[in-house]
Amino acid sequence: xxxxxxxxxxxxGTLLTIALTTLGLMAATGSAQASTTRNxxxxxxxxxxxxxxGNAIAYPANEGYHTIHNAAGGLGTYANPIxxxxxxxxxxxxxxxxxxxxxxxxxxxxxxxxxxxDWTGSGPDGxxxxxxxxxxxxxQNAQSDNDVINCEDDLTQNxxxxxxxxxxxxxxxxxxxxxxxxxxxxxxxx
Amino acid sequence: xxxxRRRALRRAxxxxxxxxAVAVIAxxxxxxxxxxxxxxxxxxxxxxxxPDPAAATRIPLKPGPADAVLTARGDLxxxxxxxxxxxxxxxxxxxxxxxxxVGYPVDGxxxxxxxxxxxxxxxxxxxxxxxxxxEHDSVYAFDADATSPGTAPLWHVSLLQPGARTFxxxxxxxxKNRLCNSIVPEVGITSTPxxxxxxxxxxxxxxxxxxxxxxxRLHALSLTTGTDTHPSAVVSxxxxxxxxxxxxxxxxxxxxxxxxxxxxxxxxxxxxxxFASWCGWAPYHGxxxxxxxxxLARQVVFNTSPDSWGGGTWExxxxxxxxxxxHLYLVTGNGPFxxxxxxxxAGDSVLEVVPEQGTLHVLDYFTxxxxxxxxxxxxxxxxxxxxxxxxxxxxxxxxxxGAVYVLSEASLGHFHSxxxxxxxxxxxxxxxxTIKQELSVDTVPGGMWGTWAYWSQGxxxxxxxxxxxxxxxxxxxxxxxxxxxxxxxxxxxxxxYPGSIPVVTGNDGQPxxxxxxxxxxxxxxxxxxxxxxDVARQLWNSAADPGRDGLDPGEFDHFTVPTTAxxxxxxxxxxxxxxxxxxxx
Numbered sequence: 069x070x071x072x073x074x075x076x077x078x079x080x081g082t083l084l085t086i087a088l089t090t091l092g093l094m095a096a097t098g099s100a101q102a103s104t105t106r107n108x109x110x111x112x113x114x115x116x117x118x119x120x121x122g123n124a125i126a127y128p129a130n131e132g133y134h135t136i137h138n139a140a141g142g143l144g145t146y147a148n149p150i151x152x153x154x155x156x157x158x159x160x161x162x163x164x165x166x167x168x169x170x171x172x173x174x175x176x177x178x179x180x181x182x183x184x185x186d187w188t189g190s191g192p193d194g195x196x197x198x199x200x201x202x203x204x205x206x207x208q209n210a211q212s213d214n215d216v217i218n219c220e221d222d223l224t225q226n227x228x229x230x231x232x233x234x235x236x237x238x239x240x241x242x243x244x245x246x247x248x249x250x251x252x253x254x255x256x257x258x
Numbered sequence: 259x260x261x262x263r264r265r266a267l268r269r270a271x272x273x274x275x276x277x278x279a280v281a282v283i284a285x286x287x288x289x290x291x292x293x294x295x296x297x298x299x300x301x302x303x304x305x306x307x308x309p310d311p312a313a314a315t316r317i318p319l320k321p322g323p324a325d326a327v328l329t330a331r332g333d334l335x336x337x338x339x340x341x342x343x344x345x346x347x348x349x350x351x352x353x354x355x356x357x358x359x360v361g362y363p364v365d366g367x368x369x370x371x372x373x374x375x376x377x378x379x380x381x382x383x384x385x386x387x388x389x390x391x392x393e394h395d396s397v398y399a400f401d402a403d404a405t406s407p408g409t410a411p412l413w414h415v416s417l418l419q420p421g422a423r424t425f426x427x428x429x430x431x432x433x434k435n436r437l438c439n440s441i442v443p444e445v446g447i448t449s450t451p452x453x454x455x456x457x458x459x460x461x462x463x464x465x466x467x468x469x470x471x472x473x474x475r476l477h478a479l480s481l482t483t484g485t486d487t488h489p490s491a492v493v494s495x496x497x498x499x500x501x502x503x504x505x506x507x508x509x510x511x512x513x514x515x516x517x518x519x520x521x522x523x524x525x526x527x528x529x530x531x532x533f534a535s536w537c538g539w540a541p542y543h544g545x546x547x548x549x550x551x552x553x554l555a556r557q558v559v560f561n562t563s564p565d566s567w568g569g570g571t572w573e574x575x576x577x578x579x580x581x582x583x584x585h586l587y588l589v590t591g592n593g594p595f596x597x598x599x600x601x602x603x604a605g606d607s608v609l610e611v612v613p614e615q616g617t618l619h620v621l622d623y624f625t626x627x628x629x630x631x632x633x634x635x636x637x638x639x640x641x642x643x644x645x646x647x648x649x650x651x652x653x654x655x656x657x658x659x660g661a662v663y664v665l666s667e668a669s670l671g672h673f674h675s676x677x678x679x680x681x682x683x684x685x686x687x688x689x690x691x692t693i694k695q696e697l698s699v700d701t702v703p704g705g706m707w708g709t710w711a712y713w714s715q716g717x718x719x720x721x722x723x724x725x726x727x728x729x730x731x732x733x734x735x736x737x738x739x740x741x742x743x744x745x746x747x748x749x750x751x752x753x754x755y756p757g758s759i760p761v762v763t764g765n766d767g768q769p770x771x772x773x774x775x776x777x778x779x780x781x782x783x784x785x786x787x788x789x790x791x792d793v794a795r796q797l798w799n800s801a802a803d804p805g806r807d808g809l810d811p812g813e814f815d816h817f818t819v820p821t822t823a824x825x826x827x828x829x830x831x832x833x834x835x836x837x838x839x840x841x842x843x
Contacts (some may be wrong), residue, residue: 072403116658117636184540190502211727213726217637221682
């Protein structure tokens with residue numbers, strides 16, 4: 069097909085637009101999807117850490133956020149990662165991470181004031197730009213909130229490797245991090 | 259047919275023997291007058307300690323008539339003891355003739371504790387009056403003696419401003435643009451009002467949404483008409499600071515970040531209101547604001563975390579605990595803490611404060627060694643208020659961790675650090691804090707959202723604590739005021755979250771006359787009565803005859819504190835003001 073100059077210009081423009089848009093999308097997506105590994109302060113939180121105790125989250129899917137849960141939860145698989153919280157400036161809402169220490173995936177769906185502080189440098193842990201994620205552990209109906217909290221503290225790691233935007237084929241252990249039926253805490257080395 | 263009740267007996271009992279409750283309050287005053295001296299603390303950058311400007315002050319802890327309930331839990335020591343109730347005897351509760359006398363319909367949920375004034379002249383007649391506030395921003399005065407739910411209130415006012423509405427939990431967004439469901443479906447008046455007896459004024463803090471803006475207003479209402487005696491004061495404040503939400507070195511009060519739940523407290527002509535978060539979402543602060551009772555002019559601005567965030571003052575809706583010097587004891591929720599390093603942030607701390615130069619001056623403080631863990635896990639120390647134990651110069655409190663603290667008023671204990679405070683083996687230690695007594699985490703299983711209660715018969719005194727997901731538990735006080743670690747008795751059932759906040763009635767300390775009252779939501783909202791000398795014995799509960807005595811079905815009103823007075827037990831319910839007493843006919 070022979071193209072007129074006008075049509076060619078229009079076509080080139082269109083292709084350029086598509087290309088730029090695609091590149092832009094790729095850039096945006098790429099920046100969200102390119103796997104990176106870095107060390108984080110990794111803490112955990114659960115039912116008793118909320119007021120009132122519960123599993124409400126800051127960025128539920130049913131309010132239009134790019135998340136998958138309406139309340140904190142998940143299994144730890146790539147398809148159903150567990151909720152985590154951090155500062156939006158540190159990791160965007162909906163960002164999936166893989167945490168080798170606990171052998172499971174997590175998704176950014178909640179806010180964490182201490183993470184905010186660590187990112188801005190106004191908190192007790194250091195910073196600014198201290199990478200800090202807070203992982204959901206559950207804990208509803210625990211016999212004692214202190215059992216949940218002790219489990220959170222047992223699993224806390226001051227500096228541990230985390231893969232941001234990981235591949236989907238990492239090994240997964242879906243054993244509950246905290247099992248409310250017997251108040252037991254996950255043992256990463258077992 | 260429900261007929262009137264006998265109150266003459268109570269009056270006679272008071273008149274002849276002197277109300278034991280008054281005696282207890284007198285004891286509290288006496289202990290302060292003769293109390294231990296306070297060692298001056300070194301003044302640091304946070305200006306803690308130093309001379310006590312209120313050392314010579316003496317205030318009444320229970321002003322007004324002996325049988326009035328003018329403030330949360332009956333008096334400023336928050337004792338929750340009404341020891342002049344012969345009609346509420348254990349025998350009466352087992353007689354089958356105790357039950358709901360009337361349930362007055364109201365226009366919203368009642369979170370505030372009802373207040374009670376006997377023999378008040380309204381509209382040319384004398385009434386025993388119950389005052390109650392609702393989450394729909396209404397305040398009612400009801401005749402306590404009437405028994406027909408159709409009886410019109412003595413007065414009813416709405417504190418909604420023209421064109422305004424209540425806060426809607428499902429749609430009004432608060433901190434960080436989030437929804438908060440701690441109180442649903444609406445929020446208006448949550449805190450218990452306070453009554454100034456001398457001026458016959460009831461002070462009420464109301465929240466509404468005015469032209470889209472959440473607005474707190476402090477109202478002063480005539481006790482006899484409900485009309486505003488002064489233009490309401492719009493709550494606003496700021497302090498210097500570098501906190502999480504500071505702008506140009508200032509931290510400003512924002513209604514969207516502050517929920518007002520603590521009962522209003524009047525001390526020495528100042529009405530205090532404590533504020534904390536909406537659902538724990540930062541940035542928020544603990545604000546305590548004081549307004550002159552006479553003119554509603556703001557006189558006190560205090561922020562517990564001006565250089566960080568948190569430290570909310572909510573105490574499961576109790577009021578500020580006060581001693582007879584007029585010292586205020588605040589307990590803050592989780593948040594950063596640096597008082598020990600000369601800072602001004604006071605998360606998870608008991609603060610003994612007095613008003614000074616427009617703010618509150620910290621005379622003394624206690625911060626548990628596990629403060630950092632509390633801060634990280636929302637384990638507020640301030641999930642309840644301290645109880646002043648009569649005659650012992652001490653405060654008893656628990657918290658969300660279920661640890662129990664007995665603090666000497668002479669020296670609260672400050673802060674003592676320990677390495678690895680968050681490790682489980684460390685958190686159970688009781689020898690790090692230097693306080694009068696400490697019982698380990700989980701002593702109150704599930705943690706305590708609320709306040710202890712107290713009862714004394716003969717030479718034996720007890721305290722009662724109720725945990726979330728655990729049983730109401732009775733402990734004996736040992737000589738010297740420490741708590742015997744092994745409980746005396748436990749209620750036969752565990753209460754679901756958030757437990758209950760007990761109060762006690764009795765008859766002048768007579769053995770066997772004490773009754774512990776609770777409201778819980780374990781099997782639907784239920785008012786219960788337990789024998790104070792053995793809480794394993796449940797004497798009565800409103801669910802036994804739900805058609806006659808039941809509370810409203812549905813979602814429970816948290817932190818409900820029954821009001822007892824003149825043979826009545828009064829409960830703020832979800833759609834009614836419930837009045838219990840002896841049924842006749």
